[in-house]
Amino acid sequence: MKIITSGASYLDIDAYACCIAYAELLNLQGVPARAVSSAQPNVSVSQTVLGWAAAFDDYLPTLDDEFVMVDVSDYYHFDPLVVRERVVEIIDHHPGYEHYWAQKLGSAADIRPIGAAATQVFQRWQTAGVLPQISVQSAALLATAILDNTLNFTGQMTTPADIEAYTDLTSRAKLPADWPRQYFLECQANIESNLGSALAADSKRMKPESNLPGFFAQMTVWDADALLQKHRPMINGWMAQQGDDWLLNVISIRDHKSCFLAPTEVSQQKLNRLLPLDWQAGLAVRAPSMLRKELLKLGLDAGSHCAPNSIVQ
Template sequence: MRVVTSGSAYLDIDAYACCIAYAELLNCQGVAARAVSGAPLNASIPQRLKVNGDSLDDYLPTAMDEFVLVDVSDYHHFDPLVVLDRVVEVIDHHPGYEQYWAQRLGSAADIQPIGAAATQVFQRWDKADLLPKISQQSAALLATAILDNTLNFTGQMTTAQDVQAYAVLARLASLSADWPEQYFIECQAAVGSDIAAALAADLKQMKPESGLPQIFAQMTVWDADILLQRHRSTINRWMAEQGDDWLLNLISIRDRKSCFLAPAEVSQAKLDHLLPLDWQAGLAVRKPSMLRKELLKLGLCAGHQGAPNTIVQ
């Protein structure tokens, strides 16, 4: 059995879509596979895209099973069920572990700078000439994961491959032209319904070497201004309970900006070292929007990160 899984902290839409769609592809190719994870789903996966409720398959691997890792390559963050010596394939778009996996797996390690890991899974379906057999559900998941991870094609890591993959998958999934807006509005509704849970489901503890605030949360919504108007006090209170040095990157798709919320001067100073920002009452706005992994890349370029295990998935 090939167990297709991802990280330990949570599953976002990219990891979730990749697990499901790649397991489906392997089964189409005659390789028994299951999409498995014990991690909670975060607010990037709206209810109508969930396959089996609020979790993936809870299958317990046997000593004979092999593992495929998608949307993660840092072995410090693998799902606890993974046995490192039995990992046979890695599909990821986060930097930091390319050499490690190339030495272990050779060409079975596909780690490339691209907007979404979902695009890499799409490429496997395409290369196998099996796209006509992909389920509408998997096509919709992969397409939506591309939207999310490229910030509706405005993110700096967006590639032509991402754009092409979305066009094909959206057609196969019969997605409407306004699906991007529908999707991000649904994500915002999910975030607003339980702001604390949404923050907890995309919260990372950063290592000191990263040069970033110690506690880093990120959420993508349609209209960040509305969310902040309604929930800023709750966000401030909940994040402060996690520690003094914190940052929320609230990405607003509608107006293509990142709202950085960081009340502490020590947290603001870390961002100021990477970007020119104007802080007003603990809030700074950056256009165009940026992802956490893009800030980490800036940290790498600035010489903040000296070891690969500082990379966050």
């Protein structure tokens, strides 16, 4: 049995969609597979998306299980149910572990810069020649994951392949023309209804070699200015409980910008080494917006330039 799963902390829409759509493809090809996770969906899996009733499978481990990891390649963040020695495939677009998995898995490690891992899964459906058989739910999930991970196609990692995949999938899923606005507004409402949970559900402890602040949270909303004007004191209080060295990236889809919140000069300086930013009372704005994985790549690249003989593992 192939177990399709992702990270330990949370399931964002990209991981959620990839698990379900790739398990569906493998089963269609006669390869027994299950979409499994012990993590909970975060706010990027909106109520409308949950209403599509594309469910994960129950799971009882066996010694014959093999694991396919989607939207994650850092084994420190694998779902705890995963046995690393039995990972047989990686589908991911986050930087840092390409060399490690290429040595372990060869061509079965598909880790490359692209807007969404969902696009990589779409391409597997395409290559298999069975796209007409994809379920409406999987098509809608993959399309929404691409929309979210490319920041409505404004993100710097967006590729022509992401746009091609989204165009194809939206027609198969029959999503409404205003789905992007509807989706991101729904995500913002979910975030505002429980900010603490939303922050916890999309945050990571960063390793020193990332050259980023130690605690990094991210949220994608339709209107970042409105959210910060209303909730910034609460956000600052919650983030301060995580330590002194933190960063929050609030991505605003409506106006294509990132609002970076960082409390201290040490946190701000880490960002300033990677980007030209103007900090005003702990806030810096950058257009176009950036995702955490894009900042992580900048940080890793900066580290490799400073220490050319080091290898990030």
